[in-house]
Amino acid sequence: MAFIYIKPELKQDMTRLSDILNIPEPLLISANLHADLDVFYFPGLHVQAGKEAPAAETYEEMKILVNRQPKLEHEKWLTNRAVHDSQTLKQEMEKIADCFPFVTYHIIGRSVLGQPIYELNIGEENAEKRTHINASFHANEWITTSVLMKWIKEYCLSLCKDEQVFGFSPVQLFRMTKLSIVPLVNPDGVDLVLHGPGHLGLERKTLDEMNEYQPDYREWKANINGVDLNNQFPSFWEIEKQRKPPKAPSYRDYPGDAPLTEPEAAAMRNLIVRRPPDRLVALHTQGEEIYWGYKGYEPRESADVIQTFERFSGYKGVRYIDSYAGFRDWFIHHFGKEGYTVELGKGKNPLPLEQFDDIYCKSRGILWASCFFEG
Numbered sequence: 001m002a003f004i005y006i007k008p009e010l011k012q013d014m015t016r017l018s019d020i021l022n023i024p025e026p027l028l029i030s031a032n033l034h035a036d037l038d039v040f041y042f043p044g045l046h047v048q049a050g051k052e053a054p055a056a057e058t059y060e061e062m063k064i065l066v067n068r069q070p071k072l073e074h075e076k077w078l079t080n081r082a083v084h085d086s087q088t089l090k091q092e093m094e095k096i097a098d099c100f101p102f103v104t105y106h107i108i109g110r111s112v113l114g115q116p117i118y119e120l121n122i123g124e125e126n127a128e129k130r131t132h133i134n135a136s137f138h139a140n141e142w143i144t145t146s147v148l149m150k151w152i153k154e155y156c157l158s159l160c161k162d163e164q165v166f167g168f169s170p171v172q173l174f175r176m177t178k179l180s181i182v183p184l185v186n187p188d189g190v191d192l193v194l195h196g197p198g199h200l201g202l203e204r205k206t207l208d209e210m211n212e213y214q215p216d217y218r219e220w221k222a223n224i225n226g227v228d229l230n231n232q233f234p235s236f237w238e239i240e241k242q243r244k245p246p247k248a249p250s251y252r253d254y255p256g257d258a259p260l261t262e263p264e265a266a267a268m269r270n271l272i273v274r275r276p277p278d279r280l281v282a283l284h285t286q287g288e289e290i291y292w293g294y295k296g297y298e299p300r301e302s303a304d305v306i307q308t309f310e311r312f313s314g315y316k317g318v319r320y321i322d323s324y325a326g327f328r329d330w331f332i333h334h335f336g337k338e339g340y341t342v343e344l345g346k347g348k349n350p351l352p353l354e355q356f357d358d359i360y361c362k363s364r365g366i367l368w369a370s371c372f373f374e375g
Ligand SMILES: [Zn+2]
Pocket: 137, 138, 141, 284, 285
């Protein structure tokens, strides 16, 4: 963690600290919410900062101390594109929370193979609005995790500088909206697609059968049980079950034997039910489209918000598609709140990493706008 030791009394005047250090006050407050008395977390510094430094006794000493600490400017990982499996994702989250201590993360459930499913939170504790964003429900859509993780870093860096992006003040968004982000819903599936069954220490026989004996696992979409996690939700699930071709576990499209049988789907459901967000954004790949309606259950605001999303991305808004039992379908159906499925990129899944820059360039505006709520 990037921090410095200070005399506890100095922390009582956060406004003064914010002025001296030129870091927005809401970030300092959020970063130090659960800090020890003599520790002051400071976003935007190198992870190694502060560990060896003596404690600051005055504001002046503090300013000098902070200025001496290594900053983040030349950290390449902040702007690089990276593919994430379950392991590198964890390292990436740790790094982000170290450098930007106003970011927290915790485990919301575990996959079939017992891997943790993480939620990251960014935003003021008592923010009025909440937005939930997730990625990699589908294993062969792992590029969505890369896009989301890169955007989180862009958001954190912009917060520290508080420079306008897409006409938004990042700090205003931070105060307005608390973000709930699940960057990797299907860790087992993504690890399978990226590394194959050997890496997971699994017997090939059942997997090969579910995979219809294809030479590799690149097109695997389901979780490791062969259930499509985005067909697992209790909203007209029976219709989906009846009409989907696979009648047994498969690398794609099998809705399971009942809704929410899979631990990944149950974890996502529980997260939402515990505290339903005002807006939900699910990242998938294929088609440069954004689905925003569901059988008329969507709220009126969705029709306005989709226009902003379209304008910022060049993607096309589509009100209704023939879909049931999806995470977003269920959310709109049961809560009557805004839900969007963003289909990144075009081509054949998995989309190659060469498309990353283009995808990122088009989709980042949607992620920014998803934090903003009209008056
Ligand atoms: Zn998908």
